[in-house]
Amino acid sequence: MKITYAAVVLLFVACNTASNKEESKQPANTDTSMSVKQETVKFTITMVDNKKDPSCGMPVQGGIEDTIHYNNKVIGFCSKDCKDAFMKDAAKNVAAVEWKK
Ligand SMILES: [Zn+2]
Secondary structure (H helix, E strand, O other), X not given: OHHHHXXXXXXXXXXXXXXXXXXHHHHHHHHHHHHHHHHHOOOOHHHOOEOEOOOOOOEHHHOOOEEEEXXXXXXXXXXXXXXXXXXXXXXXXXXXXXXXX
């Protein structure tokens, strides 16, 4: 019985040590994901003048990955691809932009 108990205690201590190691790692991981989040959320819907991504039609509330300044307006896009698509013929595509009032 004593041997089993000792083994259980040893196992418990070993597990505890392992989980402590993981816990000490976690704050660093959280910091990384937080800084990544801050990078991703650098544009908010209040910063843009359009309601929808003019390239794909997605509402800007869904997330803005990139923006351009065009005729004193800020246009937000869900992705760089959408921005690039817009920029290929910006003069024509700007007509399709739904502006906020
Ligand atoms: Zn888009």
